[in-house]
Amino acid sequence: VMDFKKGSYWLEIKPNILNTYYVSTQLAATDDGFFEGKVNELTTGHIAAENRKELAKETKTGIAKKKENDAIEISNFNIESITDLETPFKLSYDVSISTEDVGIKTYFYPFFFDTYFSENPFKLEERTYPIDIGFPITNTYLISIDLNNKYSVSKLPENKSFKLPQDVAECSVVYLEDDGKINIRFTMNLNVSRLVPEAYQVIKPFFENVISIQRKDPIVLEVN
Numbered sequence: 001v002m003d004f005k006k007g008s009y010w011l012e013i014k015p016n017i018l019n020t021y022y023v024s025t026q027l028a029a030t031d032d033g034f035f036e037g038k039v040n041e042l043t044t045g046h047i048a049a050e051n052r053k054e055l056a057k058e059t060k061t062g063i064a065k066k067k068e069n070d071a072i073e074i075s076n077f078n079i080e081s082i083t084d085l086e087t088p089f090k091l092s093y094d095v096s097i098s099t100e101d102v103g104i105k106t107y108f109y110p111f112f113f114d115t116y117f118s119e120n121p122f123k124l125e126e127r128t129y130p131i132d133i134g135f136p137i138t139n140t141y142l143i144s145i146d147l148n149n150k151y152s153v154s155k156l157p158e159n160k161s162f163k164l165p166q167d168v169a170e171c172s173v174v175y176l177e178d179d180g181k182i183n184i185r186f187t188m189n190l191n192v193s194r195l196v197p198e199a200y201q202v203i204k205p206f207f208e209n210v211i212s213i214q215r216k217d218p219i220v221l222e223v224n
Helices: 045-057 060-066 197-216
Strands: 020-029 034-043 072-080 089-098 100-102 105-108 137-146 151-155 160-163 169-178 181-190 219-223
Touching: 020 045, 020 089, 034 045, 045 060, 045 089, 060 072, 160 197, 169 197, 181 197
Parallel strands: 020 137
Antiparallel strands: 020 034, 034 089, 072 089, 100 105, 105 219, 137 181, 151 219, 160 169, 169 181
């Protein structure tokens, strides 16, 4: 810092420690074989800055379209706190999701929304230089599914919890079925922004497990 009145001094530039990606969704089974409901997304810190940067390049309709695919339709898309940098960046929308039916089983992937990590960012077999993640990250996903007496649970994915040494990162997912409803809580905390090259051999499989939870672990249902 060049301060010509009070004298110059060194200020270490540290990334914001509160970088949150939070998703809450409430779904219910319908008579015609869909799951419909509401999704709320909230981001803070550098993640919110990334979203505002994307919005500056893309229209609101364009962002909504990116969240759709052959199985997901979105409506009533809304964005809050676009310019107020001191408040969380918020998205909300209604969603309609078609299921994947195989014989008498229905397979439903509960992490249907845009997760912050959609693929493993580490793809090399080995790495000999430091790992700069950029900033600490906190992911929390809360999912509530009301089966509405349309389905019964055939199989829930396993609850999982794993962490890296020295509090570098941790992840857990819990599935709970009660009275015709399924509640899911997923948390992933990455507590550092830089890692030594030797950490690559543990951070890469850590993210492989995170992506596996989100992409490869369906809820298996049967029609009542």
